[in-house]
Amino acid sequence: MKLKTLHDLDPKGKKILLRVDFNVPLDENREITDDTRIRKALPTIQYLASRGAKVIVLSHMGRPKGQFLDDLRLDKVADRLKELLSEPVGYIHECVGPGVEDAVSEMLEGEVLLLENTRFYHGEELNDEEFVLEIANLGDVFVSDAFGAVHRAHATTAGLADHLPSYAGLLLEREIEVLSGILKEPSKPVVLIMGGAKIDTKIGVLRNFIDKGDAFLIGGGLASTFLYAAGHNVGDSLYEPDKKEIAQAIMLAAEKDMDKFILPQDVLVASEASENAETLTVPVSDIEGDMKIFDIGEKTIDRFCEFIARAGTVIWNGPVGLFEMGPFEEGTRRIAEAVAECPGVTILGGGDTIAAIKKFGLAEERFTHVSTGGGAMLEFLEGKELPGIVGISKSES
Numbered sequence: 441m442k443l444k445t446l447h448d449l450d451p452k453g454k455k456i457l458l459r460v461d462f463n464v465p466l467d468e469n470r471e472i473t474d475d476t477r478i479r480k481a482l483p484t485i486q487y488l489a490s491r492g493a494k495v496i497v498l499s500h501m502g503r504p505k506g507q508f509l510d511d512l513r514l515d516k517v518a519d520r521l522k523e524l525l526s527e528p529v530g531y532i533h534e535c536v537g538p539g540v541e542d543a544v545s546e547m548l549e550g551e552v553l554l555l556e557n558t559r560f561y562h563g564e565e566l567n568d569e570e571f572v573l574e575i576a577n578l579g580d581v582f583v584s585d586a587f588g589a590v591h592r593a594h595a596t597t598a599g600l601a602d603h604l605p606s607y608a609g610l611l612l613e614r615e616i617e618v619l620s621g622i623l624k625e626p627s628k629p630v631v632l633i634m635g636g637a638k639i640d641t642k643i644g645v646l647r648n649f650i651d652k653g654d655a656f657l658i659g660g661g662l663a664s665t666f667l668y669a670a671g672h673n674v675g676d677s678l679y680e681p682d683k684k685e686i687a688q689a690i691m692l693a694a695e696k697d698m699d700k701f702i703l704p705q706d707v708l709v710a711s712e713a714s715e716n717a718e719t720l721t722v723p724v725s726d727i728e729g730d731m732k733i734f735d736i737g738e739k740t741i742d743r744f745c746e747f748i749a750r751a752g753t754v755i756w757n758g759p760v761g762l763f764e765m766g767p768f769e770e771g772t773r774r775i776a777e778a779v780a781e782c783p784g785v786t787i788l789g790g791g792d793t794i795a796a797i798k799k800f801g802l803a804e805e806r807f808t809h810v811s812t813g814g815g816a817m818l819e820f821l822e823g824k825e826l827p828g829i830v831g832i833s834k835s836e837s
């Protein structure tokens with residue numbers, strides 16, 4: 441894939457529509473609890489501003505579904521961006537209209553102006569032509585740095601690329617570089633660790649890696665569905681009975697190479713998800729009654745860790761247990777530590793997976809790449825063509 445990057449662009453004097461992912465979590469007082477996403481967009485903003493561009497920043501936050509909701513305004517983001525840049529940042533409470541046009545026309549080279557939450561407009565998620573054009577008319581160039589949203593065909597993630605010369609920002613460039621490398625020629629052996637709650641978002645990646653992957657380590661709620669599909673009693677665990685056939689098909693496809701698809705051999709069970717739950721480790725053949733699987737067991741952890749230690753490439757998405765609660769965190773903690781120690785290429789992504797490494801005090805630097813996209817990373821690794829990447833990789837017209 442040939443990507444148009446900032447190296448292909450002379451930003452001086454240009455009005456640049458920069459789409460970022462400032463979808464940061466806020467607490468009940470609307471204070472930002474984690475500003476990682478803002479920090480990760482800084483290099484591109486600084487790159488463009490320092491070269492004399494007028495940087496018009498666009499982002500979504502949450503799911504306002506076309507409504508102006510006070511809770512989802514970008515005011516807190518604007519404040520934090522100012523602090524982090526140590527520069528004034530303009531902030532205007534709309535994305536389109538005369539007020540925005542005036543503000544843009546008054547911008548000087550090197551200035552940064554943040555527009556309002558793009559999802560306050562129905563046109564954003566609909567990729568509505570009129571809305572796209574109104575925004576496109578504000579700028580000369582489109583730069584996308586919102587990897588977390590490139591799997592969405594929205595106005596400001598994809599639509600703008602139809603009307604303006606378009607480029608990938610530094611963060612997006614790095615994401616695509618690392619993830620394409622994994623798809624093209626990963627260092628062997630390739631070990632996929634998949635956990636988390638739902639099978640749907642993960643199944644495509646498993647499929648795409650059936651031939652490329654050397655080991656699939658399955659944990660989390662996902663494992664319960666696979667165990668069920670393999671004929672085990674999973675008691676009262678969280679699993680998806682309607683995904684039985686899909687799960688069986690995946691296992692069948694992997695079976696050509698025996699021992700490639702590794703389900704837990706033992707699991708940690710409890711009768712309730714609580715901080716003081718009584719837990720028990722049992723072989724998967726002994727699950728019964730109201731037992732609920734909340735983590736992988738000791739033997740499984742050891743086995744997974746052996747694979748991880750020998751991996752040339754590790755791709756990890758999804759905690760292997762309900763790690764948010766003390767009694768069920770051990771599996772995810774030891775997997776996270778093993779991945780951090782692995783001398784091979786290590787890639788991880790997903791909101792909860794990143795929350796897990798934070799909880800266990802593992803700095804991002806301990807891994808080769810921590811992706812800013814959960815869904816986007818998975819869809820990219822499925823080998824899909826993503827709407828937000830198509831427009832920045834086509835040849836210049």
Ligand code: ADP
Nearest residue numbers: 636637660661733734758761762790791792793
């Ligand atoms: P990510 O956000 O990293 O992509 P997911 O959203 O797919 O991950 O899933 C993460 C969630 O799955 C976590 O909240 C975790 O507590 C939950 N989970 C993992 N294993 C289990 C389990 N055995 N039972 C219930 N929930 C689980």
Ligand code: MG
Nearest residue numbers: 790791792814
């Ligand atoms: Mg999640």
